[in-house]
Structures are given as structure tokens and as C-alpha cells.
Amino acid sequence: MNPNTNDVVLETKHLVKRFGGITATNDVSLTLRRGARHALIGPNGAGKTTLINQLTGVSAPTEGQVLLGGRDITGLAPHKRVALGLARTFQINQLFGELTPMQSLALAVSSRRDAARRWWQPMGSDTTITEEVETLLTQFRLEAHADRRTRELPYGKRRLLEIGLAVALKPSVLLLDEPAAGVPASERQDILDTVAALPEDVSVVLIEHDMDLVFSFAKSMTVLVNGTVLTEGTPEQIAADPRVKAVYLGEQTHG
Structure with a gap:
């Protein structure tokens, strides 16, 4: 791993989140470097989503710091973190059912380019936005569904659209919260392939x-248990760790 601190894009320092007498995250320190493919795993109730909520500003930490590109963003609102390059997807997709994928992506691209203020202009009048939307539709395997209402899409396509909307914001850091959750087995390969091609x-x-998705994607991994970092390492190291097998993976192994 490159020790150059200029490569650090996201960092947490001793994050703690308490809900009454429950400690959901406990002294969590993570370092994410440019171009990382990092997985955060752990059993249900390990504190994974609580940690993501602290990274994105949905939930303020009780203690600790979050830094993005070396800047302390601990007190920033979620939308300001997005503007600085931190985007996420959700376990349950957050989409506008009546819009088409083309319209949704156009809004995301326009928002990033600050073209949303020119709302009175017909969609498609800005060729640079149109070209970028077409590229995203192809990248996220949505060309054949570009003009269907989102609520009519197969669930796997909705998950792909949500990832596409996050990528349309041109983030430096992308947090994917269970992108394969609820996706039928027949559509899961598209998720794996698209995530791999980010x-x-x-x-x-x-x-x-x-x-299968975790071990095919990740180059590094963190295991959370009871809100605490149990261990970190490569997928091979995590798969071979007897503590991880005991609390989470069982005896299954991955190459």
C-alpha cells in the first residue's frame, strides 16, 4: 500500500456513535486511498450502516472525525459532502418512480454541471449533457430501458440506475450500501460486472x-463486529482468519 498521505481520500479517526446505552460504532479508524476497492463486512448489527451514515453526514458521531481529502467534514451536512465528492447508494433504492432512467440521469448530470438552473430549456438541448447521459445509460446497461418509467424496471435495473446516478455526480469516493440486496439471481451478474467496471x-x-460479490470486487477489507474493527487485510487474509470464520464467514472459503 502506498504510504504517501496525499493518496488518502477518506479517513475516519476514532469514530464513536452511541444511542443511549448502546455503542453502535466504537473507536473506528479507517483509511481509504485513491482508487481503493474496499469492502466493509460483518454480521447483522455490526455497525456497518451506522458507520456509513456517519461518513455521509446522516448521523453525527458522538466522538471522532471524518476527513475527505484531508479536510475535516465531521460537521458538514450531507449535501455539502456530496458537493465535495462523497456519494452513496442505499440498501433500499431512492428513485423517482415516474421518471425514466434517461430523465433521472439527465437531472443528476445537470445538477452536477449546475445546468439545473436552466430548467426552462428542453431536455436534450445541451449536447454535452445528452452525450454524458447516453454514456451512462450504456455503462449501466440501461440503453434498452432508457424511456421506461423507473417503477416499471426490473429490480436489478433499478439498482443499476441508482449506482449510475451516484457515478453521474463524479464522486471521488463512492459508498455502495448492499447494491445486490434483493436482486434476483438472474440479474445479479449485471450488478457484479457493473461494480467491477466502475x-x-x-x-x-x-x-x-x-x-461472491465482496470477494470478486475487494482488494482490501475491514471486518466490523459489535461496532469495533475486528481485523483488516486482503481478501485472502480475511478468508483465512479463524476469528472471521468464527463470527461471520463460517467455514466457507474464497479464493
Whole structure:
């Protein structure tokens, strides 16, 4: 791993989150470097989503810091973190059912380019936005569904659209919260292939229970148990760790 601190894009320092007498995250320190493919795993109730909520500003930490590109963002609102390059997807997709994928992506691209203020202009009048939307539709396997209402899409396509909307914001850090959750087996390969093909300059943190997706994607992993970091390492190291097997993976192994 490159020790150059200029490569650090996201960092947490001693994050603690308490809900009454319950400690959901306990002294969690993580370092994410440029281009990372990092998985955050652990049993249900380990504190994974609580940690992501602290990274994105949905939930303020009780103690500790969150830094993005070396800047302390601990007190920033979620939308300001997005503007600085931190995007996420959700366990349950957050989409506008009546819009088409083309319209949704156009809004995301326009918002990033600050073209949303020119709302009175017909969609498609800005060729640079149109070209970028077409590229995203192809990248996320949505060309054949571009003009269907989102609520009519197969569930796997909705998950792909949500990832596409996050990528349309051109984040430096992308947090994927269980992108394969609820996706039928017949559509899961599209998720795996699309996540694997995400832009190399985007640093990705993946939360996922699908171990096939985790181990095919991640180059590094953190295991959370009871809100505490149990261990970190490569997928090979994690798969071979007897503590991880005991609390989470069982005896299954992955190459």
C-alpha cells in the first residue's frame, strides 16, 4: 500500500456513535486511498450502516472525525459532502418512480454541471449533457430501458440506475450500501460486472452480504463486529482468519 498521505481520500479517526446505552460504532479508524476497492463486512448489527451514515453526514458521531481529502467534514451536512465528492447508494433504492432512467440521469448530470438552473430549456438541448447521459445509460446497461418509467424496471435495473446516478455526480469516493440486496439471481451478474467496471479513479467502499460479490470486487477489507474493527487485510487474509470464520464467514472459503 502506498504510504504517501496525499493518496488518502477518506479517513475516519476514532469514530464513536452511541444511542443511549448502546455503542453502535466504537473507536473506528479507517483509511481509504485513491482508487481503493474496499469492502466493509460483518454480521447483522455490526455497525456497518451506522458507520456509513456517519461518513455521509446522516448521523453525527458522538466522538471522532471524518476527513475527505484531508479536510475535516465531521460537521458538514450531507449535501455539502456530496458537493465535495462523497456519494452513496442505499440498501433500499431512492428513485423517482415516474421518471425514466434517461430523465433521472439527465437531472443528476445537470445538477452536477449546475445546468439545473436552466430548467426552462428542453431536455436534450445541451449536447454535452445528452452525450454524458447516453454514456451512462450504456455503462449501466440501461440503453434498452432508457424511456421506461423507473417503477416499471426490473429490480436489478433499478439498482443499476441508482449506482449510475451516484457515478453521474463524479464522486471521488463512492459508498455502495448492499447494491445486490434483493436482486434476483438472474440479474445479479449485471450488478457484479457493473461494480467491477466502475471508474478506476473512484475510490469505492462496498457494504454487502453477498460474499461472491465482496470477494470478486475487494482488494482490501475491514471486518466490523459489535461496532469495533475486528481485523483488516486482503481478501485472502480475511478468508483465512479463524476469528472471521468464527463470527461471520463460517467455514466457507474464497479464493
